[in-house]
Amino acid sequence: MSAWGSTRSRRSRSPSPYKDGYRARLDALGLSAEDVERVVAEVKVAFRLNQALFAELGERIDDYRAA
Numbered sequence: 001m002s003a004w005g006s007t008r009s010r011r012s013r014s015p016s017p018y019k020d021g022y023r024a025r026l027d028a029l030g031l032s033a034e035d036v037e038r039v040v041a042e043v044k045v046a047f048r049l050n051q052a053l054f055a056e057l058g059e060r061i062d063d064y065r066a067a
Contacts, residue, residue, distance in 0.1 A: 031039065
């Protein structure tokens, strides 16, 4: 199983070839479990920042349309 998790156990259909390739490249990095945890933590921060950005854009969409 990939250190990055697998959706195969959560879904009956297999992930797309893109996801398979992406996970294979991540696994090929040879990161330790600690490194994987740090990368996942950073990805979670980036995801939350992106969510906040789009939430703010959504709140101010009329301002942007008027500009």
